[in-house]
Amino acid sequence: MEEKEISQAVISRLPRYFRYLSELKYAGIERVSSQELSDIMKVTASQIRQDFNNFGGFGQQGYGYNVEFLHNEIGKILGLDRTHHLIIIGAGNLGQALANYVNFERRGFLFRGLFDNNPDLHGKKIRGIEVQPMESMEMFVKDNDIDIAVLTIPKTEAVTVAEQLVNYGIKGIWNFAHVDLNVPENIQVENVHLSDSLMKLSYNISRFELDNTK
Ligand code: NAI
Numbered sequence: 001m002e003e004k005e006i007s008q009a010v011i012s013r014l015p016r017y018f019r020y021l022s023e024l025k026y027a028g029i030e031r032v033s034s035q036e037l038s039d040i041m042k043v044t045a046s047q048i049r050q051d052f053n054n055f056g057g058f059g060q061q062g063y064g065y066n067v068e069f070l071h072n073e074i075g076k077i078l079g080l081d082r083t084h085h086l087i088i089i090g091a092g093n094l095g096q097a098l099a100n101y102v103n104f105e106r107r108g109f110l111f112r113g114l115f116d117n118n119p120d121l122h123g124k125k126i127r128g129i130e131v132q133p134m135e136s137m138e139m140f141v142k143d144n145d146i147d148i149a150v151l152t153i154p155k156t157e158a159v160t161v162a163e164q165l166v167n168y169g170i171k172g173i174w175n176f177a178h179v180d181l182n183v184p185e186n187i188q189v190e191n192v193h194l195s196d197s198l199m200k201l202s203y204n205i206s207r208f209e210l211d212n213t214k
Pocket of ligand 1: 089090091092093094095115116117118121134151152153154155157161175176177178192193194195
């Protein structure tokens, strides 16, 4: 059977479903209806059913969904049923902050290595992980089954470093540098721009003010 292409809009909503289902699961709740999910998540029940129908529906409506099953299935779709091994390139403010955040590990994202081209940082440990020189990166990626690289370096450096990473066999790049990377189609890139989120917030503040001064 030919696999149906799922829209990126649906995919981008899955992590939020996953988070809410994790909470329900840890609260010991076994069943949830699309209406109950809709109430806690503030999305319509029909949106939830439509999203889930992309994956076969995950169980009958009316009777509700089995929380653990739904949680596991969405986790599998998101590739969270396996461990990902990450390295961070750029051990500055952002790179260190990400390395210090422990909760990624709960989802199976393990930070294995930190790399920087500033010799003053080499040997410095963040949560037990030593910052290494860039020259060690190739061997490290190959020896440690690294599949994801996190780029927290200046944008002027990011394109070249991304090309190196591709040659070393990386599968995905979590790119915080504000530049479009030039990588082959088989390499997955997720660009993160916190300022986009801030601009959206700013827009909503302006819109609210405008609506309320009418
Ligand atoms: P930072 O200056 O504190 O850290 C950058 C680190 O990269 C430094 O330790 C530097 O030695 C290292 N570096 C520079 N060139 C390198 C190379 N070729 N190879 C290896 N390491 C190299 O900067 P900060 O604040 O941590 O920001 C890092 C990057 O993330 C910047 O590009 C910044 O614009 C971006 N950023 C993106 C955000 C987002 O939402 N996407 C939010 C904040 C920062």
